[in-house]
Amino acid sequence: MKKFYLFALAFVPSLVLAEALADGVIRAKALQIIKRDFMPRGQAGIDRLAEDGVQAICNRTGNKPPQEIAKVLEADQMATIKWPADGKLMGDWKRGEQIAQSGRGFTWSDQPGLPVGGNCYNCHQIGPQELAYGTVGPSLLHFGKLRGYGPDMQKYVFAKIYNAKAFNLCSEMPRFGRIGALTEQQIKDLVALLLDPESPVNK
Amino acid sequence: MTMKAVLASTALSLFVGVAAHAQETIDHAKAHEEFEKFRAEMEDSNPAELFALKGQELWHAKRGPKNVSLHETCDLGLGIGKLEGAYVHMPRYFKDADAVMDAERRIVWCMVEKQGFKFEDIAKKPFMGANDTQAPDITNLVTYIAEKSRNMKFAVDLKDPKVREIYEIGKEIVNYRAGPFDFACNTCHGTDGRRIRMQNLPNLAKPEGAAKGVLGWPGYRMTGGVMLTHQWRMNDCFRQQRFPEPKYASDLITALLTYMTANANGVVYKGPGIKR
Numbered sequence: 001m002k003k004f005y006l007f008a009l010a011f012v013p014s015l016v017l018a019e020a021l022a023d024g025v026i027r028a029k030a031l032q033i034i035k036r037d038f039m040p041r042g043q044a045g046i047d048r049l050a051e052d053g054v055q056a057i058c059n060r061t062g063n064k065p066p067q068e069i070a071k072v073l074e075a076d077q078m079a080t081i082k083w084p085a086d087g088k089l090m091g092d093w094k095r096g097e098q099i100a101q102s103g104r105g106f107t108w109s110d111q112p113g114l115p116v117g118g119n120c121y122n123c124h125q126i127g128p129q130e131l132a133y134g135t136v137g138p139s140l141l142h143f144g145k146l147r148g149y150g151p152d153m154q155k156y157v158f159a160k161i162y163n164a165k166a167f168n169l170c171s172e173m174p175r176f177g178r179i180g181a182l183t184e185q186q187i188k189d190l191v192a193l194l195l196d197p198e199s200p201v202n203k
Numbered sequence: 204m205t206m207k208a209v210l211a212s213t214a215l216s217l218f219v220g221v222a223a224h225a226q227e228t229i230d231h232a233k234a235h236e237e238f239e240k241f242r243a244e245m246e247d248s249n250p251a252e253l254f255a256l257k258g259q260e261l262w263h264a265k266r267g268p269k270n271v272s273l274h275e276t277c278d279l280g281l282g283i284g285k286l287e288g289a290y291v292h293m294p295r296y297f298k299d300a301d302a303v304m305d306a307e308r309r310i311v312w313c314m315v316e317k318q319g320f321k322f323e324d325i326a327k328k329p330f331m332g333a334n335d336t337q338a339p340d341i342t343n344l345v346t347y348i349a350e351k352s353r354n355m356k357f358a359v360d361l362k363d364p365k366v367r368e369i370y371e372i373g374k375e376i377v378n379y380r381a382g383p384f385d386f387a388c389n390t391c392h393g394t395d396g397r398r399i400r401m402q403n404l405p406n407l408a409k410p411e412g413a414a415k416g417v418l419g420w421p422g423y424r425m426t427g428g429v430m431l432t433h434q435w436r437m438n439d440c441f442r443q444q445r446f447p448e449p450k451y452a453s454d455l456i457t458a459l460l461t462y463m464t465a466n467a468n469g470v471v472y473k474g475p476g477i478k479r
Contacts, residue, residue, distance in 0.1 A: 026368070030375035030458075037455035038441075041448040048382040048447055055380045059387075062378070103400075106383050106445045122399045132231030135398045136391065165385075174384040181383065 042108035063170035078166035096193030235401035251475035258347025267318025277313035290352035333427035353474035359465040373462030413466030419476025
């Protein structure tokens with residue numbers, strides 16, 4: 001009996017180890033294939049396949065990073081946000097609606113350079129008139145009406161669009177300001193779309 | 204300019220303005236509904252059949268520098284000349300190529316190894332473009348072979364360790380987030396009930412979702428009037444993921460197709476489909 005326990009003790013950890021190694025092997029092979037089997041096209045270069053720090057952590061934790069790491073990296077992401085020099089966060093909701101509608105930008109078939117669309121309706125319900133909205137993200141209908149129109153809310157929305165990873169490290173939402181997809185003015189216009197009391201979003 | 208002319212030109216520019224605006228704003232929700240109606244109606248007389256017929260001709264014709272037919276040289280896994288059920292058993296491991304291959308990749312391999320075509324020539328333009336009047340030969344061939352598995356169940360052999368490995372690699376790849384938008388395949392296709400605009404996004408990890416991902420390919424697309432293969436679908440997904448372009452007939456694509464087809468094992472394949 002004692003012998004059996006000893007045997008089991010010696011055996012179990014090596015099994016666990018073998019399994020972990022097997023996982024590592026599959027992952028390594030997947031990365032090798034990703035590295036080998038893409039080619040650059042248009043603006044989409046091979047460099048896009050490299051993980052940055054945030055992606056690397058999210059990819060290795062199934063998008064559930066340990067809280068301590070998440071907090072540190074979220075703070076890093078928060079620090080990337082460039083706040084408007086004029087202190088104003090609200091633009092024009094009408095322009096914001098156009099930006100929210102546009103899904104163009106950053107694919108190999110898009111012309112490089114600005115302006116890029118916000119892709120917002122791809123994932124979110126926003127204005128009441130647009131029924132062709134996606135459901136990857138939460139509904140933003142009545143955003144200001146439900147959450148308030150104050151300066152803190154404006155700051156939150158600006159920052160969230162600029163860099164969603166500042167609030168939730170492995171958020172599925174792109175970092176529109178951080179990657180240079182949307183300009184400061186475009187983000188202001190989107191803030192207005194959600195927070196101007198005159199915007200159809202809040203009617 | 205007379206007053207009348209000014210009024211007329213103002214009216215005209217107003218009209219043109221309105222017309223242009225009407226053209227720009229498409230009611231996506233309505234369009235989706237209407238397309239779905241036609242799509243369902245057209246399933247009985249699917250233009251894909253024309254491409255399959257062309258593929259049948261190509262499959263039996265002596266072609267390429269070696270002047271042999273695929274029918275007398277190409278083993279799709281069930282033996283040379285055995286086409287029924289071949290499509291739903293792929294991706295599978297092929298000993299002669301020492302690789303797991305999906306249907307399209309296998310046919311390309313046969314065209315190169317048996318008929319003597321150059322891979323680069325096939326890979327140069329493997330997919331039908333919106334302004335093309337004809338589909339590439341490979342698209343017609345895949346459509347023909349797919350047609351031969353109509354009403355059969357998907358049966359990717361996960362007991363084969365080589366298939367199992369590429370399946371696991373595929374599962375790893377669908378989770379890989381990168382690129383400017385931080386997207387992985389699973390950002391859209393790893394959760395139930397998601398939509399981009401009006402487009403439903405199947406959860407490829409589950410049998411029902413995987414079935415939606417594999418059924419209807421290869422498919423005739425009403426928009427653009429083009430016949431497209433499952434390889435094309437993977438290519439265009441990576442475009443929308445903001446990734447660079449996947450190499451044609453590569454392990455990368457086979458891994459994804461193995462993952463999603465095996466997840467749909469047991470589902471009955473309805474033959475080449477029709478898409479919006």
